[in-house]
Amino acid sequence: MNLDATLAAVAATPRLLVVSDYDGTLAEFNTDAYAVSTNPTAERALKELAALPDTEVAILSGRHTEGLKQVTGFDETDLILAGSHGAESNIGKIRALTAEQQAVLDQITTTFEELAAQVEGAFVEYKPYHRVLHLIRATDESKAAEIYERASHADIPGAHLKPGKWIVEGAAIDMTKGTWITIARKQLGATAVIFVGDDRTDEDGFAVLGPGDLSVKVGPGDTKAQYRVPDVSGAGEFFAQLAAARRANGGAGVEGNV
Structure with a gap:
């Protein structure tokens, strides 16, 4: 149909x-x-x-x-x-993160903040259960593309990473x-x-x-x-x-x- x-x-x-x-x-x-x-x-x-x-x-x-x-x-x-x-x-x-999930979220935060610092205009948004690396404002497109790939495949055990349009989202929960x-x-x-x-x-x-x-x-x-x-x-x-x-x-x- x-x-x-x-x-x-x-x-x-x-x-x-x-x-x-x-x-x-x-x-x-x-x-x-x-x-x-x-x-x-x-x-x-x-x-x-x-x-x-x-x-x-x-x-x-x-x-x-x-x-x-x-x-x-x-x-x-x-x-x-x-x-x-x-x-x-x-x-x-989701009512609250467990201690283990909070540790995962903290590692996502650290990794995303380190990556955001490497290209002007990038920033990390803080949500209750997620961190989002935003690249829509990045001034260097080639560097932003590199950061996007690194964030999308970051080695963070327990993290759920989701690439999107100009963003990479990292979550400590599987929702x-x-x-x-x-x-x-x-x-x-x-x-x-x-x-x-x-x-x-x-x-x-x-x-x-x-x-x-x-x-x-x-x-x-x-x-x-x-x-x-x-x-x-x-x-x-x-x-x-x-x-x-x-x-x-x-x-x-x-x-x-x-």
């Missing part, structure tokens, strides 16, 4: 879970991580979806939850905000977007899941979806997703189409189909 037909079929499921990445999916990238804004078409559509019966909406991001609230303008009364790949969400939440989607599907009783994302970390989410679900990759690059939209604007239009389809052709719990 093409995307329109698949979307219509999934939108009719009795209990739908809609999950979206944020940066590169709902908002364009910026060298200042807090100078971004949510695509207005997507924002309206997600709010509409979240208000429908038997429809859960989540933003699942590598950002920590407080940062996600700041850039999106949403809070938990609007929809589910799953920060740190879900580790900070009430669904699948991926796929892990969170699997937990959320079960906890929320979703009969189908839609996941939209653009980055390498989103591939973990795409990988856990089944034949009755819908996965959409934003932008270019190899992917496990079933379908693709070209950019953030295309993602916004997808969510608008989904909201209309869910409203008109939704499952048993959606108003007008009870």
